Amino acid sequence: MSIWILVGLLAVAHEVPTELRTTAVPLHPAVGPSLIVGRTVCGGSTWLLTKSAELIRLAHASRIPLVRRVRDLRQGDSFWGLACLDDGSLWTLATGHALVRMTPDGAIVERVPMVMPQVEVFGVADRLVLLGLPVVPDRPVLSVGPRSNPGMVRPWVGLVARAGFGNAPSLSTNLVGCGIAFRFWIPCWFVDQPSVSISDGATARSVRMPWLMQRGVDRSAPIHDVALVPDGSMWVLAASSTASSNASRVGQRLSRVTPSGVERQSLSLAPSVRLILWADATGCTLLTVNGGLLRVSNEGG
DSSP states (O other): OOOHHHHHHHHHHOOOOOOOEEEEEOOOOOOOOOOEEEEEETTTTTEEEETSSEEEEEETTTTTOOOEBBBBBTTOOOOEEEEOOTOOEEEEEETEEEEEOOOOBBEEOOOEEESSSSEEEEEEEEEEEEEESSTTSSSSSSSEEEETOTTTTTESSSSSSOOTTTTTTTTTSEEEEEEEEEETTTEEETTTOOOOEEEEEEEEEEEOOOOOSTTTBBHHHEEEEEEEEETTTTTEEEEEOOTTTTSSEEEEEEEOOOOSSSSEEEEEEEEEEEEEEESSEEEEEEEETTTEEEEEEEOOO
């Protein structure tokens, strides 16, 4: 067990649960409704990539989103995923066979061809974590490539691929979400499961959260988002069983969870939220469906 997880276990064991409080924080301008296809955190900022090719930077100390159009597009580019590595580089999948690097102002400056098709990309430290095809049952479902040569992938220890269920193809039963990492660790989960795998690529631990399967939570996809924090605990955003006005999935319940998966605190959210933007041991900042921020804190904001 790593030191930071052990410290978290000891800290949470002596923690007295306090009431979570919310503070609404408007953004100027508000984040628009375009589908967010990628979110990543690094260098005191959260970056969002939208389906309409907007790269949005939200500095944690500012209420003014910086929006840039992605440039140097090619025919067929259709973005999915976003990773910011420890050197500040930004990566996304332009297509299943093209991993691209962008500058902070939205210019595509490098295209890395991928021999095998890729479906999702996430980032942790100096590595790109990928969900690619083919999916091979009983093998790690994710792979990892170094920043210097992202096409040279190897298995990422953690989630193990499952065979297709009934008439469902193997990819649809192995779709993965990954949350906000801490240092070398990133939380990932199968979208239909109430558990997360926390891995650094070499070792992993599984954390079950059966309390997610409750009324009001989408049981077919219970986890909407997860953020690791330095004390080893997590903020877990549960997916609502009802969609937003534009039929997209939203979160309406946020929980503070111990390293072993026990729900210590929870809060119903209003308005609904789209995802977690950043988090630490004292609070969590979320993006609402109205395009503003909602700060959830043990300390009232």
